[in-house]
Amino acid sequence: MSLKGRDIISIRDLKKDEVELILDSAEKMESYARGEKVLKLMEGKILGTLFFEPSTRTRLSFTAAMQRLGGQVMGFSGTSVTSIAKGENLTDTIRTVERYCDIIVIRHPLEGSARLAAEVSSKPVINAGDGANQHPTQTLLDLYTIKKVKGRIKGLNIALLGDLKYARTMRSLACALAMFDADLTLISPRGLEMTSDILSEIENNYGKKPFQTNDIDAGLRKADVIYICRIQKERFEDKYEAEKMQKAFRITPEVLSQCKDEVAILHPLPKVTEIDPRVDEMKCAKYFDQTFYGVPVRMALLALISGVM
Numbered sequence: 001m002s003l004k005g006r007d008i009i010s011i012r013d014l015k016k017d018e019v020e021l022i023l024d025s026a027e028k029m030e031s032y033a034r035g036e037k038v039l040k041l042m043e044g045k046i047l048g049t050l051f052f053e054p055s056t057r058t059r060l061s062f063t064a065a066m067q068r069l070g071g072q073v074m075g076f077s078g079t080s081v082t083s084i085a086k087g088e089n090l091t092d093t094i095r096t097v098e099r100y101c102d103i104i105v106i107r108h109p110l111e112g113s114a115r116l117a118a119e120v121s122s123k124p125v126i127n128a129g130d131g132a133n134q135h136p137t138q139t140l141l142d143l144y145t146i147k148k149v150k151g152r153i154k155g156l157n158i159a160l161l162g163d164l165k166y167a168r169t170m171r172s173l174a175c176a177l178a179m180f181d182a183d184l185t186l187i188s189p190r191g192l193e194m195t196s197d198i199l200s201e202i203e204n205n206y207g208k209k210p211f212q213t214n215d216i217d218a219g220l221r222k223a224d225v226i227y228i229c230r231i232q233k234e235r236f237e238d239k240y241e242a243e244k245m246q247k248a249f250r251i252t253p254e255v256l257s258q259c260k261d262e263v264a265i266l267h268p269l270p271k272v273t274e275i276d277p278r279v280d281e282m283k284c285a286k287y288f289d290q291t292f293y294g295v296p297v298r299m300a301l302l303a304l305i306s307g308v309m
């Protein structure tokens, strides 16, 4: 099994044993990711980070990952200072950047853009989020976090809560959790349910039928892990409607008092108002640990794609 030279555009591009290889490799990267030991595995290699949409965690954790591996990073965040502002198209941008670097990471607002970039580029392309479609490296670090926090994924009751229609992290994660034999509870405001293509995929490929509800209290009681995301306001025409939904789907200490004692709360971040700030101080809040795990997971992925691990 080898990931050398592979594009990572969707979590569907990876088989279960390949995901396990990445997670096991990430474990080996942890002390390097914390800066306790030094690695030169990717000395002389350059990562190109092309962020057409805002990002804090994904871009900076890829940067930290490449630097912790001894490599270098170039790229942009926002297009106003690039030739895209002069009208250059995506394919010409990719054909140019691939000549400057060894691996490309791309975030773009259009679904399918990362796939297009991979078709154009002779260098491996990693999708860091394409519109409402996929965010596969977030899914990998989410799986890794659940394993770290709970010791396993199989058999856990995992509640995905929030905007299940537009949040790409939820779509990628639902499929991956089904692959790892978790029991899924899907909780969303009316109108933001998981789309039927993902539900069919989960049922047809993994024989899983998630419990679906619009009732936050009913959905959370049995959960071992609550994975919440914000309502994707930027994908709504009516921003007021988005804010109203967000208020109704909020995690507070009062909501958590009905949950299992050992429940863990994860969130891909950024969070806005969907988690009461008092929850940040509770032992169940694991979302800042989750942001750290992005570094060893992305180190493992970069090293495996480069063939140096």
Ligand code: CP
Residues within 6 Å of the ligand: 054, 055, 056, 057, 058, 059, 138, 268, 269, 270
């Ligand atoms: N989780 C995530 O994708 O965060 P950023 O948008 O900050 O990269």
